[in-house]
Amino acid sequence: MSVLVYAESSEGKFKKIAFETVSYGKKVAELLETSLSVVTINANNVSSLSDYGAQKIITVNNDKLNTFNAKAYADVLKQVAEKESANIVIIDSSNNGLYLAPLLAVNLEAGYASNVVEAPSSISPFTVKRKAFSNKAFNTTEIKTDKKVIGLAKNSFGLVENKSTATEETFSPTLTDGDFNINSTSVDKAKGKITIADADIVVSGGRGLKGPENWGMIEELADVLGAATACSKPVSDLGWRPHSEHVGQTGKPVASNLYIAIGISGAIQHLAGINSSKVKVVINNDPEAPFFKAADYGIVGDAFEVVPKLIEKLKEF
Numbered sequence: 078m079s080v081l082v083y084a085e086s087s088e089g090k091f092k093k094i095a096f097e098t099v100s101y102g103k104k105v106a107e108l109l110e111t112s113l114s115v116v117t118i119n120a121n122n123v124s125s126l127s128d129y130g131a132q133k134i135i136t137v138n139n140d141k142l143n144t145f146n147a148k149a150y151a152d153v154l155k156q157v158a159e160k161e162s163a164n165i166v167i168i169d170s171s172n173n174g175l176y177l178a179p180l181l182a183v184n185l186e187a188g189y190a191s192n193v194v195e196a197p198s199s200i201s202p203f204t205v206k207r208k209a210f211s212n213k214a215f216n217t218t219e220i221k222t223d224k225k226v227i228g229l230a231k232n233s234f235g236l237v238e239n240k241s242t243a244t245e246e247t248f249s250p251t252l253t254d255g256d257f258n259i260n261s262t263s264v265d266k267a268k269g270k271i272t273i274a275d276a277d278i279v280v281s282g283g284r285g286l287k288g289p290e291n292w293g294m295i296e297e298l299a300d301v302l303g304a305a306t307a308c309s310k311p312v313s314d315l316g317w318r319p320h321s322e323h324v325g326q327t328g329k330p331v332a333s334n335l336y337i338a339i340g341i342s343g344a345i346q347h348l349a350g351i352n353s354s355k356v357k358v359v360i361n362n363d364p365e366a367p368f369f370k371a372a373d374y375g376i377v378g379d380a381f382e383v384v385p386k387l388i389e390k391l392k393e394f
């Protein structure tokens with residue numbers, strides 16, 4: 078029996094969430110008194126995974142898998158899970174992970190719990206804590222099946238350094254044309270842009286910015302910080318920004334380390350989608366704006382004065 082983690086990478090580079098998922102996998106393996114195997118697909122620098130507890134690193138390299146395809150990836154992970162006799166497979170909750178995990182669960186005839194935020198509180202029965210209702214509530218779920226797929230919520234467990242000695246091996250999966258007959262590829266990443274799902278920092282603009290012509294300073298601030306850009310619903314409804322940037326209850330969820338909201342009032346539907354972010358900063362000229370109650374830091378001021386000064390200061394670093 079072993080625990081298997083899928084360490085997600087993009088263009089060969091591990092995402093931060095990959096290390097978080099390995100950290101979590103190590104904890105689960107310790108609880109089960111078993112070893113931790115980690116599988117990678119077309120990733121570089123795989124030995125870095127041993128810093129977070131990987132004991133066996135299985136690398137899959139295949140040009141057909143250069144672009145994420147949920148069906149093909151789920152088939153590969155099934156083959157690796159079976160080879161490793163893994164009872165528990167852990168996958169992150171990135172956009173790709175959310176697509177991949179249920180497919181894998183079906184392939185393995187496993188029970189699946191998404192949005193898991195903690196290590197299992199009990200092994201027998203096997204129970205995990207999950208977030209629900211836009212992070213307003215938690216529930217405890219028991220997975221009764223022998224095989225289990227766990228979807229780890231982003232920014233829930235954190236990085237835990239746990240240096241291990243890891244063996245490395247390669248695995249050549251059997252791929253069929255059927256693996257590629259659904260076009261389940263990742264589509265939301267414009268070349269060179271950081272996606273909201275992958276971003277550590279998100280800079281988000283609201284109707285307070287008055288119009289699309291003023292987004293230059295939002296993009297500049299995002300560039301300086303290495304951040305993704307996002308917006309409130311009315312901004313995308315008005316066509317100022319693409320719908321892919323709309324965050325909130327009816328948009329994308331954000332679980333970044335830092336979320337900077339500029340000219341956004343802080344309506345409950347907006348906050349519902351961003352309250353998993355660790356640190357929230359608001360810039361708004363109305364001291365009564367509801368966002369100030371939800372934020373960790375706030376600047377009461379005109380965005381058109383504050384943001385250029387912020388960019389200027391940050392450029393000094």
Ligand code: FAD
Nearest residue numbers: 283284285309310325326327340341342346347362363380
């Ligand atoms: P506004 O409410 O107009 O706020 C603009 C803010 O900018 C104000 O606080 C103002 O003080 C400030 N401001 C103005 N000028 C400046 C300046 N010069 N400098 C600094 N600040 C300034 N909204 C979402 O965002 N995401 C969702 O997923 C979502 N889903 C919804 C689902 C439903 C069913 C419903 C009914 C609504 C939903 N909404 C959603 C809409 C939500 O209720 C709000 O209307 C919306 O979030 C407001 O967007 P806003 O803060 O950009 O605009």
